[in-house]
Amino acid sequence: MAKHFHLNTPLLESLSMTKYVGTSVYLKMENSQPSGSFKIRGIGHLCQQLAKQSKGVVCSSGGNAGMAAAYAARKMGVPATIVVPSSSPQLVVQRLQDQGATVKITGRVWDDANAEALRLAETEGLTYVPPFDHPLLWQGHACMITEVAASLGPGVKPGAVLLSVGGGGLLCGVIQGLKDVGWTDVPIVAMETVGADCFNAAVKAGRLVTLDDITSEAKCLGAKTVCKKAFEYSQSSELTIISELVTDQQALCAVQTFLDEERVLVEMACGAALAAVYSGLIRGLQDEGRLPTLLGPLLVIVCGGSSVDMEQLTHLKHKLQT
Known part of the structure; x- marks a missing residue:
């Protein structure tokens, strides 16, 4: 286990x-x-189930889901890309980078960032980590x-x-x-x-x-x-x-x-x-x-x-x- x-x-x-x-x-x-x-409870569980052999994970999040995905990915030794909307505080971007994640700023609200995360999962073969659903x-x-x-x-x-x-x-x-x-x-x-x-x-x-x-x-x-x-x-x-x-x-x-x-x-x-x-x-x-x-x-x-x-x-x- x-x-x-x-x-x-x-x-x-x-x-x-x-x-x-x-x-x-x-x-x-x-x-x-x-x-x-x-968030680390669910996202950690999902990453352990789905991302073991992954080229990397991608998550759309204005904050906490992204932090959890970046943390889990770092612990698993897989790369993480976190897509955040422009409304996210600079503090969040910095903390995500401190976890070793690549941060991409897209759109104004979470829904915009999520569309980009889904696109990246598709085009780059990354494991998509949904923030809540x-x-x-x-x-x-x-x-x-x-x-x-x-x-x-x-x-x-x-x-x-x-x-x-x-x-x-x-x-x-x-x-x-x-x-x-x-x-x-x-x-x-x-x-x-x-x-x-x-x-x-x-x-x-x-x-x-x-x-x-x-x-x-x-x-x-x-x-x-x-x-x-x-x-x-x-x-x-x-x-x-x-x-x-x-x-x-x-x-x-x-x-x-x-x-x-x-x-x-x-x-x-x-x-x-x-x-x-x-x-x-x-x-x-x-x-x-x-x-x-x-x-x-x-x-x-x-x-x-x-x-x-x-x-x-x-x-x-x-x-x-x-």
Whole structure:
């Protein structure tokens, strides 16, 4: 059995977040993965399955999927080409290059970069690593829930799971994980920012929707269309998935509060999930009867993010305060 590229991450109880929600809050600290986010679970798994004999891997990503693909490729000794949109911070480009990847900047949004990655896979015979839409990715991500079940111990299960949605890979992985441990009755609160809300738009429309543009600053949530599997899950009567939105300001405020209270810096995409606690949204869902008033422990997936530093945080504060 090949060694995994991901770590079994800490599950930490947050007393400060517990005060906001009134029930115990557990943080699955995916920000501590070697590539900076949960993505290494699925992408590491996919690369081990598909890229062993590869001439190289190619991945389209404005950040975390690219970091994970570059990390896995470096560990496997195969070349990596990461195609990023021009909206990606210079910090990300630098970090990808530090991992030994060739970085190609194409188009304005992820969808443009993805078209180029698919072309390169075709013309240069590279293994295409999709950032969120592949069963092997979801299978890899699912193990985080198995870890949570082991950490909480027998007889304890979350009252709800709170996570961010970009393209839907994390959501699909978490659902797969909940199935694996027999927790399909646990509701999921799926968070997005206004302007990067392809999942919420699909849930509202009752069909897949392609956004005209990504206007949110949470660039790592920036897929214009959510993956089909995530949408199908939202329509399933066996699962409870509550799709909610916060503003960029709320997500940024959550990032700052999390930094102050937990001493951890995450990116805006992760802040979308944290904002559900800090902005009172979880309490609101309880008041509306959409989550139980007596809620079991809340499991928050701290998905992390490698495209943030203090300079980027300051830049976002100036930009969003106007």
